[in-house]
Amino acid sequence: MLLPSHAFAVLGQPFDRPRVGYVLSWRHPPGALNGLPNLKVVFSLGAGVDHLLVDPALPDAPIVRVVDSDLTARMSEWVVMHALIHLRQLRRYERQQRERLWADDDGQPKAADVQVGVLGLGVLGRDAAAKLGTLGFRVAGWSATPKTLDGVDTFSGADGLARLLAQTDMLVVLLPLTAETKGLLDAGLFARLKRDGPLGGPILINAGRGGLQVDADIVAALASGALKGASLDVFEREPLPVDSPLWRHPAVYVSPHNAAISEAGAIAAAIARQIEAFERGEPLENVIDRARGY
Numbered sequence: 470m471l472l473p474s475h476a477f478a479v480l481g482q483p484f485d486r487p488r489v490g491y492v493l494s495w496r497h498p499p500g501a502l503n504g505l506p507n508l509k510v511v512f513s514l515g516a517g518v519d520h521l522l523v524d525p526a527l528p529d530a531p532i533v534r535v536v537d538s539d540l541t542a543r544m545s546e547w548v549v550m551h552a553l554i555h556l557r558q559l560r561r562y563e564r565q566q567r568e569r570l571w572a573d574d575d576g577q578p579k580a581a582d583v584q585v586g587v588l589g590l591g592v593l594g595r596d597a598a599a600k601l602g603t604l605g606f607r608v609a610g611w612s613a614t615p616k617t618l619d620g621v622d623t624f625s626g627a628d629g630l631a632r633l634l635a636q637t638d639m640l641v642v643l644l645p646l647t648a649e650t651k652g653l654l655d656a657g658l659f660a661r662l663k664r665d666g667p668l669g670g671p672i673l674i675n676a677g678r679g680g681l682q683v684d685a686d687i688v689a690a691l692a693s694g695a696l697k698g699a700s701l702d703v704f705e706r707e708p709l710p711v712d713s714p715l716w717r718h719p720a721v722y723v724s725p726h727n728a729a730i731s732e733a734g735a736i737a738a739a740i741a742r743q744i745e746a747f748e749r750g751e752p753l754e755n756v757i758d759r760a761r762g763y
């Protein structure tokens with residue numbers, strides 16, 4: 470058993486509020502953490518913390534997020550899978566198979582012909598960028614602060630974003646949702662992507678957060694040719710409403726916000742380790758910066 474000397478309570482059932490030292494949360498109801506006078510740390514049960522920061526009454530305690538090698542590996546699997554699906558035109562060959570059609574008229578571009586732009590070069594973005602590079606894709610990345618990474622051309626700031634977009638065939642988004650990134654993936658951004666690449670148009674792959682994107686602009690960009698295809702794990706509204714045109718769009722892959730699920734046992738063990746270390750006087754790890762929002 471983890472933390473045998475600590476008692477556990479579940480939100481929604483009666484508990485003694487002054488005894489609460491730690492909270493573990495995934496999308497708690499806003500205001501639910503009010504009146505916890507001895508709260509020391511809030512643990513996010515995900516890598517993202519936007520679900521906590523939307524609570525205007527969130528107590529002023531440090532917020533620790535999930536950083537986990539298994540979660541990182543799963544996210545890179547999802548990103549690499551979708552990069553390859555679009556590169557190798559999986560949907561076309563599935564259709565041809567259903568139609569028993571043996572046709573390969575226009576050949577296939579190779580990974581080295583394709584320029585990938587990764588928005589977000591944090592724990593997840595860096596790992597995905599490295600793995601895409603191993604497959605032969607040309608990889609560039611964008612972050613808030615300048616970075617130097619082996620095998621990845623790096624950009625930062627608004628100018629950097631414009632330069633990265635202009636050369637990008639496939640846009641992979643692994644940004645957090647913050648006041649600055651909300652709605653970034655809109656018609657204006659899609660219009661700045663490279664149009665004449667080897668894939669016949671730009672591809673959007675977003676597993677960051679739905680709030681980063683404008684779903685209607687994605688649909689419109691697919692219709693206008695500003696986007697050729699998309700793989701989306703996250704949506705403005707989740708679950709994705711049944712009447713969303715994204716469900717049935719032939720150039721769109723939808724997954725139900727499960728690109729990288731946190732493995733419960735590993736996350737619980739990591740939180741228990743952090744609490745034990747904190748109580749020995751050691752510093753917390755993976756504390757987010759509230760002012761930045763991630």
Ligand code: NDP
Nearest residue numbers: 516517589590591592593612613614645649676677728729
């Ligand atoms: P990190 O905090 O490690 O990295 C965030 C990256 O985004 C950093 O490189 C940061 O730049 C960059 N960034 C933030 N704001 C801006 C901005 N305004 N302009 C440019 N770059 C910016 O996060 P992770 O990599 O661990 O996770 C990223 C997100 O992935 C999570 O916040 C979550 O929303 C999502 N996620 C989705 C999952 C899913 O299943 N779909 C699972 C897990 C996470 P800098 O390095 O300069 O600070």
Ligand code: OXD
Nearest residue numbers: 515516517729730731
């Ligand atoms: C996370 C998520 O942030 O699963 O961990 O979205």
